[in-house]
Amino acid sequence: MEPSTTARRAVITAEALDDVLIALTAAGYQPVGPVVRDSAIVLDALGSAADLPHGRGTETSPGHYRLRDRSDGAVFGHSTGPQSWKQYLHPARRKLWSADRDPASGDFAPEPVAEVPVRYAFVGVRPCDLAAIRILNRALRRDENAEGPFIVAVECGDPGATCFCASTGSGPGCTDSGEGYDLALTELTGSAGHRFLVTVGTARGASILDAVPHAAAPQSAVMTARRIVAEARGRMGRTLPDTDLRVLLARSAEAERWDDVASRCLACGNCTMVCPTCFCTSVEDTTDLTGDHAERWESWDSCFDIDYSYIHGGAVRTSAKSRYRQWLTHKFGTWHDQFGSSGCVGCGRCIAWCPVGIDVTEELAALDETIEPETAR
Amino acid sequence: MTGKPKVAVFKFASCDGCQLTLLDCEDELLALADAVEIAHFTEATRTSLPGPYDLALVEGSITTPEDAERIEQVRAQSKFLVVIGACATAGGIQALRNFGDVREFTQAVYARPDYISTLAHSTPIADHVPVDFELRGCPIDRGQLLEVITAFLAGRKPRIPDRSVCYECKARGLVCVTVAHGTPCLGPVTHAGCGAICPAFARGCFGCFGPARGANTPALIELLHQQGESPERIARFFHTFNAASPAFAKASQDAAAPEDMP
Ligand code: SF4
Ligand code: SF4
Numbered sequence: 001m002e003p004s005t006t007a008r009r010a011v012i013t014a015e016a017l018d019d020v021l022i023a024l025t026a027a028g029y030q031p032v033g034p035v036v037r038d039s040a041i042v043l044d045a046l047g048s049a050a051d052l053p054h055g056r057g058t059e060t061s062p063g064h065y066r067l068r069d070r071s072d073g074a075v076f077g078h079s080t081g082p083q084s085w086k087q088y089l090h091p092a093r094r095k096l097w098s099a100d101r102d103p104a105s106g107d108f109a110p111e112p113v114a115e116v117p118v119r120y121a122f123v124g125v126r127p128c129d130l131a132a133i134r135i136l137n138r139a140l141r142r143d144e145n146a147e148g149p150f151i152v153a154v155e156c157g158d159p160g161a162t163c164f165c166a167s168t169g170s171g172p173g174c175t176d177s178g179e180g181y182d183l184a185l186t187e188l189t190g191s192a193g194h195r196f197l198v199t200v201g202t203a204r205g206a207s208i209l210d211a212v213p214h215a216a217a218p219q220s221a222v223m224t225a226r227r228i229v230a231e232a233r234g235r236m237g238r239t240l241p242d243t244d245l246r247v248l249l250a251r252s253a254e255a256e257r258w259d260d261v262a263s264r265c266l267a268c269g270n271c272t273m274v275c276p277t278c279f280c281t282s283v284e285d286t287t288d289l290t291g292d293h294a295e296r297w298e299s300w301d302s303c304f305d306i307d308y309s310y311i312h313g314g315a316v317r318t319s320a321k322s323r324y325r326q327w328l329t330h331k332f333g334t335w336h337d338q339f340g341s342s343g344c345v346g347c348g349r350c351i352a353w354c355p356v357g358i359d360v361t362e363e364l365a366a367l368d369e370t371i372e373p374e375t376a377r
Numbered sequence: 378m379t380g381k382p383k384v385a386v387f388k389f390a391s392c393d394g395c396q397l398t399l400l401d402c403e404d405e406l407l408a409l410a411d412a413v414e415i416a417h418f419t420e421a422t423r424t425s426l427p428g429p430y431d432l433a434l435v436e437g438s439i440t441t442p443e444d445a446e447r448i449e450q451v452r453a454q455s456k457f458l459v460v461i462g463a464c465a466t467a468g469g470i471q472a473l474r475n476f477g478d479v480r481e482f483t484q485a486v487y488a489r490p491d492y493i494s495t496l497a498h499s500t501p502i503a504d505h506v507p508v509d510f511e512l513r514g515c516p517i518d519r520g521q522l523l524e525v526i527t528a529f530l531a532g533r534k535p536r537i538p539d540r541s542v543c544y545e546c547k548a549r550g551l552v553c554v555t556v557a558h559g560t561p562c563l564g565p566v567t568h569a570g571c572g573a574i575c576p577a578f579a580r581g582c583f584g585c586f587g588p589a590r591g592a593n594t595p596a597l598i599e600l601l602h603q604q605g606e607s608p609e610r611i612a613r614f615f616h617t618f619n620a621a622s623p624a625f626a627k628a629s630q631d632a633a634a635p636e637d638m639p
Contacts, residue, residue, distance in 0.1 A: 038552040038579060063600075065557045082552055092548035266593050268565035269540065273547035287531045289405065289412045289523070300548055305540045306590055320593060355543075355555045355565050356600050 007178055007199050008206065009217035014194035016212050017075065018049040020152065020183075023211035024121040027204075029150050032088065033123035034078065039067055041081040043088075046123060053078060060160040060237075060348065063357025072189040076124055079160030080347045084276035085122055085133055088149070090140060093299040096283070101292040108294065121150035127171035128163070128347040130180040132276035138339050139279045150204065153181035157228040161237035162348030164361055168240065170345040173229035175199045183208060186225035197225040237348065238361045241368040245342070249333030252367045253325070261363055262321035264356055269304040271350035271358070272327065277343050280308065303327050328363060382431035382530060385417035387451050389437025389444050390471055390499060394516040395462035396420050396436050401519055409523075412530060428454030432529050438464040438499045440471060445496070445505060452506035457529050460502045461522065463515035463618040467587050470515075472499040472621035499621065510535060513568050513586040515618035521570055539590045541565050542582050546573035554581055561601050563614060566592035566624075584617060588624035598632045608633055 012020070021031050031046040036053050046052065057070040058078040070077045099108040125133070130153050137144065156163075156172035165171030175184050182205030186197040197217055200206045241248070252258075272278040282301040287294050301308050303326045309316040317323045335343035344360070351359045386396050400421060402409060416426040433455035439445050452458055463469050474482065475498045483490040502508055512525050512535075521537055528535035538544070542564035546553065554560040554576050562581030564573070568589045575582050588594070594615070601611045611632035615625040 038557065040552040040557045042550065042552065063556055065553075082547075082557070083550060087550060092550075263593075264596050264599075266541070266565040266596050267591060268543040270543050270547060270553065270565075273544065284536050286524070286536060287527060287533070289408045289527050289530065291531055300544075302540075302544070305538070305544070307538065307540070318591070320591065353553055353556050355553065355562075356596055 007175065007201070008209075009200070009222060010198045010209060010214040011217045011221050012196050012198055012212060012214045014073075014075065014196065015049075016214065017052070017196070019212040020208065021046055021049055021123070023208045024123075024150060024152075026211070027150075027208065029119050029121035031121045031123050033152075034076070034081070036067065040065060041067070041078050043081075043083045043085070049075075052076075052124070057158065058160055060162045060352040061357070062162065062351050062359045063354055065352050073194060074158070074187055074189050076154040076185070076187050077158050079156070079158070079163055080126060080128065080349050082274055082349070082353055084274065084347075084349065085125065085129055085149075086136060086276050086279075088118075088120055088122070089133065089136055090279060093297060096296040096298055098293065098295045110296075119149070121152065123152045125151050125153045125181065126156055126347070127153065127174035128165040128168070128345040129276055130174050131165075131168075131170035131345040132347065134180060135277045135339065135341060135343060135345065136279060138341075139277065139343075150208070151181045151183075151201075153184040153201075155184060155186045155225070155229050156232050157187060159232050159236055160348060160352075162351040162359075163346060164236055164238040164240060164348060165346035166233045166236045166239070167361075168342060168344055168346035172232040172236075175225075181205070186228060188221060188224055188228070190224065192221075195221070197221050238351075238359070240346075240361055241365045243368055245332045245364060246334075246336050248364070248368055248371060249329045251371055253329075255367055255370055257363065257366050257370060258321045258325050260366075261324050261358060262319065264358055265320050265324050266356055267304045267320040267323060268355065269302040270353050270355060272302040272304060273300060274349040274353040275331075276347060276349070277331075277345065278302070282308070303330070328360065332360075332364065381412065381414045383416040383426065383429075384413045384432045384434065384526070385428070385430040385451075385455070386415075386420070386434045387417070387436070388419070389435065389448065389465070389502070390440040391437030391462065391464040391469065393420060393436070395465075395514070396434070398461075398517050398519050398522055399434070402523060405523055409526070413526075430455045432457045432459065432526070434526075435460045435465055435502055436462050438468045438471060438501060439505055440496055440499045441494060442496065443494075448502060448505050457509045458502075458506065459510045459512060459525055459529065460508050461512045461514075461517050463513065463585065463587060464499075465502045466511040466513055466622075467619040467625075468499040468501050468621035470618050470620070473616065474499055475621050475626075476616075501621075512537065514570050515585040518570050518572065538569055540569050541589045541592075542567045542569050542571065542573050542576075542586070545569050545571070546576045549573055549577065551576050554579055555600075555604075559604060561604055561606055561614065563597070566594050566597050566628075584615065584619060584625065587619035587622045588628075592624050594624060594628035595631060598628060601632075 035044045055073045097110040099110045181201040184199040331343040525535045555562045560581045563584040564582035568586040612629040615629035
């Protein structure tokens with residue numbers, strides 16, 4: 001796809017990243033982005049650009065994640081980590097309301113929790129995660145026109161071995177569509193110096209760029225950025241089988257492969273918690289010792305938890321086989337019917353962070369191989 | 378019944394750590410004392426009121442013939458019987474005797490082994506009497522204990538999820554020690570409840586809360602094996618506070634004899 005020719009583009013130096021953070025803070029945003037902690041790249045508040053993972057890359061494979069040093073000093077030379085923007089958009093635990101008993105009447109009146117909205121600026125959102133934010137908002141029925149966090153996206157030049165965004169159509173670039181970000185960066189580390197090509201996505205993005213020292217983007221920088229993304233596309237770690245996954249999964253309900261994967265699956269739920277689009281929650285009420293105070297909490301739940309399918313009389317999906325099948329079938333198949341797209345953006349988190357390294361692309365390929373071609377396609 | 382519900386705390390073979398958790402509820406202790414009548418709790422008070430009790434909290438495992446009888450009496454006097462901790466729910470660390478010869482041990486340790494009257498096995502309370510709820514942990518978690526007491530007072534189900542430690546680890550935003558550091562961790566097969574304390578300090582889970590429901594221990598054994606752990610070491614991972622829980626007992630046996638595994 002050709003990059004949009006109408007978008008405003010500029011070039012900033014690597015040092016100017018700090019000015020971007022200063023401009024965001026001055027505009028009332030709280031910048032959050034990638035930082036190194038406990039030998040991984042996680043998301044946290046950014047005080048300055050020095051907090052970003054300069055010169056740190058990642059090495060991933062099924063069930064495996066390690067940091068490595070990069071000789072090019074790239075700031076965004078890593079692929080996705082154990083966390084995603086979901087932790088800000090859809091936190092692991094959230095109080096919905098609390099209620100106290102009125103001593104006179106004995107009644108309860110629920111008090112909604114006064115949430116002070118934080119104006120986040122998400123810095124370093126990968127193209128797969130841009131797509132994930134869209135999908136998550138749709139699943140949570142969030143108002144698409146409401147003012148969301150400021151988004152500084154970064155195109156990917158060095159996909160991880162567990163990435164397959166080219167198969168899901170969500171990366172490794174994001175500037176061709178011009179959607180979902182306020183500013184998009186492409187990191188240039190070549191002989192012309194460490195710079196970023198900036199593509200403006202929105203008016204508020206333009207005003208941040210205006211507050212930062214920048215130069216008009218030379219055509220050569222645009223061409224280099226385009227080449228970096230095209231090369232990244234050619235170096236994807238993984239691919240999805242080239243078939244209609246909805247049809248494949250609909251026909252695979254009785255496949256023997258589910259027994260095979262269930263023997264390896266720990267049913268630990270890590271895949272769903274690291275997935276940037278898995279949104280399931282449970283809602284629970286608590287009371288205190290006096291019985292005069294009650295609270296309602298929403299917290300992350302998972303189709304891998306036996307109690308998630310608990311209905312009157314018992315749980316419906318007691319076997320790990322049925323739970324794994326539920327997850328994969330929903331994510332890649334029935335998600336289309338429910339939300340009009342796949343639930344997967346090819347970020348590869350579930351592959352790297354599955355302790356036993358179960359690989360969704362491999363499982364889908366195995367299903368594809370065993371299902372009769374004429375019935376699957 | 379008039380007045381406040383009567384709560385009693387009983388000890389069997391144990392270290393007292395779990396009942397100590399009750400005294401550890403500093404901020405909530407006054408509210409608790411307001412809400413219930415502590416009828417029997419020798420660690421806290423000399424006062425001991427006779428039963429029946431509305432709620433009995435039972436710590437410890439059954440290791441002597443006397444205790445096997447005493448738990449029957451506790452059960453008979455208690456409307457609800459909640460067992461707390463790895464000893465009461467799985468036999469505790471002392472259940473390692475179940476895998477050896479207790480007579481041999483007593484002969485090696487005591488000058489007069491004939492003074493020792495003990496059972497060959499350390500067993501959980503539920504092996505002897507019906508139990509209304511099992512609260513896991515070595516020791517139990519303070520917040521979970523309060524939740525269980527509160528739930529029984531309110532007549533509702535305790536909110537104690539039976540799932541893996543990984544849920545708590547990820548909800549806290551911790552980095553997986555197995556995936557990112559290659560550290561052996563029992564989290565994926567261990568019952569949640571501790572709040573993922575050990576991974577928060579970059580340690581693998583020790584399995585203090587025992588097996589999670591449906592734990593796939595063969596898959597974890599295979600992973601530990603790939604991480605370079607020897608069969609003996611893997612067997613020992615499962616041979617701690619919950620060694621005699623059926624899932625972990627089987628896992629240590631499977632790990633020690635990998636060729637017999639399915
Ligand atoms: S696929 Fe992996 S991460 Fe997901 S539940 Fe199974 S073992 Fe856990
Ligand atoms: S299913 Fe896996 S690869 Fe797809 S979006 Fe979720 S975590 Fe990423």
